[in-house]
Amino acid sequence: MKHSVARVVVLLLMAMTLPLVAQDLASFENRVTVRTLPNGLTVIILRRPEAPVFSFFTMVDTGSSQDPLSKTGLAHMMEHMAFKGTPDIGTTNYAEEKVALAKVEQAYAAYEAERIKRMDRDPQKLAQLQKEWQDAIAAADKFVIKNQFGEIVESHGGVGMNAFTTYDETGYLYSMPSNMIELWAAIESDRFANPVMREFYKERNVVMEERRMRTDSDPTGRLVEQFLGTAFAANPYHRPTIGYPSDLQSFSATDAENFFHRYYVPSNMVIALVGDLDPNTVMPIVEKYFGQLPTNPKPTELTTVEPPQNSVREVKMNDMAQPIYVEGYHRPSYLDPDDAVYDAITDIMSNGRTSRMYRSLVRDQKIAAAAAGFSGFPGTKYAHLFAFYGVPLPGHTNAEMQKAIQEQIQKLKTEDVSDEELQMFKTRTKADLIRGLASNQGLAQQLAIYQTRYGDWRELFRYLEKVDKVQKADIRRVANKVFTDSNRTVGSIETVSEPAAPAAKGGN
């Protein structure tokens, strides 16, 4: 282990010819402490004493890909519920609240059983059951201290409190003054040891509003949902992370709790802390509080593999919005040995004003306002898509986008990229890595992600070795392998009628 780390540093030294950078990375290595607790939780602490603050990132190696059938949106719902408190946070009387919450679940199960009947549903009975359910909610609500979790974080100086759910993972993050480390450990461990599913059905309404905002009322959101539903057949990437409306309307707090117990287990989680933290004092605090998380087996891996696509697929959306064009090609997961080659293609095709897509479609052909190709759609953990998009200028069409994109792909398949292009990719990747070292929050996220994905945070730096090995021939080889007709899914918005230009009307 030591040997390979030294080798990384030496390689970087040679590659970058910037002794200072290498020194920084060597000192970086010395400032990192990693420990796996007896319950399986991995904790990384990086000391960065620039100011008396710290950031953390908790990564749960579970995302919407793990949503059970008919319960899409559950992983994301669980993320919302992680802000609702514990027996010690968010309640005036947990003993009584617990009883009340159990009644809510009973009442909901009865209501839901009636609601989903295909035949013989009794509207009167349904209304009665709905009322009983709502009354039970009102009774449980009496014990709630609203958003106490968030209030504790914010009133103790926490900033940037957030969480997100993707197809691949769920992440929790914020920053605090460094003297609050024990408070952080107490509430963050409590949140994942003893979550309480209070206010579940109101939060479900909140998530439905989130869906209306991000998907239903947004043309790009509508297209992406249709596009992924078409491009993937077997892998869960075909379903929306936010969930289908009917699933959101159906799943229960009990479902969320079951999901939590199955996936929020210490061996499935990594926490990275970065900032003014002395690991000698902080690690024992983390061990003390997070040691309370019960040991549980790591959830089984998803075994479904997307079968090869053998035909062009297309989704054409007639919409009021302006046209947009996208096409995607299946590629293997991030563990594929060619992962860095895909990154090279992304960089050369899309990074900035020197990129091929910009120069060809935007600058020279003057047909697009923006155009790019990128990997990692909609995730990277499983086989996913390399996608290209074009945003036509007024008066230009999706067909022109398709043609121009195809020309660029063809060029990638038949001609080597230039030395300058390849070198630019390598230089920029290294510089981006250095730039990323300046932020506690960014570093915490990177360390947690690489530790989770590769079992070792050092892969964040070792990745540069893979980047250095990318050759022109690799790019042609991969382009020829992946960018084929039968591996393509096309998506587009075609404008059906011009909406009247809205202006606010009214007064008094």
Next chain:
Amino acid sequence: MRATRVSFMLLFVVLLSVFASAQLTPWNKLTFPPLPAFQPQEPTRIQLANGMVIFLQPDHELPLISATAMVRGGSISEPAEKTGLVSLYGDVWRTGGTKAKTGDQMDDFLEARAAKIETSDGADSTSISLNCLKGDFDAVFEMYLDLLHNPDFRADKLELAKRQAYTGIARRNDEVSSIVGRESARLAYGKDNPFAREEEYATIAAVKREDLVAWHKQYTNPNNIIFGISGDFDPKEMEAKLRKAFEEWPKGPQAKDPDIKFAGAKPGYYFVLKSDVNQSSIAMVDLGIRRDNPDYFAVSVMNEIFGGGFSSRLFNNVRATKGLAYSVGGGVGSSFNHPGMTRIQMQTKSESTVSGIQALYEEIDLMHGKAPDSIELKRAKDQILNSFIFRFDTPGKVLREKMTYEFYHYPLDFLERYRGEIEKVTADQVQQVAR
């Protein structure tokens, strides 16, 4: 000997962990050590004879250097019939290249070094910035100076920027958020107010290359510039470099703030119909305040109580309790040199539009009717004061604060004063400003 020590250590660890697990302190019983004293590094301020102000902020953590020049004058000073001029200028200044090099040649040179030189535009300023590895600084800075002094605004890049602007206009009704943002500003400031007026096909088409050249000549002068640089450099050497680069630059016309009238919003209900969505986006808007208003501090506390963050009333009541919205928030807006925009907004399903509006009114009435209790007041102040460190936890943030105060002629210790003034805010003051 060694084995004994190891097993002793093990035993100790085991004992410690058993002891520890029996002793999980609940969050509300914890006490905290004081935050270690932290003096953020202040940048050095230098004013040249030609009026240019320079801030130097060395930061040796990483081998990078970044610099920005804020230039007085922005879109509020452009003629109404050429709305969009400054937006085009902020783009073509960079893409149009210099007399010596096209923008494309600059792209090739910079991207090969993973370096950036970019220009941008705003309501009252434009800017030109650089970011590079320290080893490339001299070469990148030379190009930066060339662009600062000799931009060429080539016609092909102006055309490109215009095409982008036309696309923006063609697509501006696709998304609810862009409609509500635009219309909110027009209602709060008035549709012809420079802070709210919109680019149109005709106003973009009216902009000529000469307009960009003239703008540059009029505004981009040392006496209108605040230049800040941070990163891994020796301050003495850097100061000498910058003096050499900028001292000989002659003064030009002084930028003046335009005289803008703010009439205030005309009360009413205004509707925009959009048939392809299932959610209403609701915004209540009005003029806000300037930050040099003595009420600014009480307003900051009120905003925290009313609509800022996870523990605000709007979040608690409209989102968590009523489940009416995912996105809800807002407060009285503030800006440095003009009234900010007060905006309270939410998005809710079409059928609950009315109950959404009522829920917002309830919260506003409550804010008007009753001073916050001492717990709520303390919580809001704690939120501001305990997170205060995050306003200056990196040298770059400190530099940006100082440049901003310099730009708007605010006291350079405005941030320090802010902390003191927040501590003094009372519940009655909060209720007063709410009214």
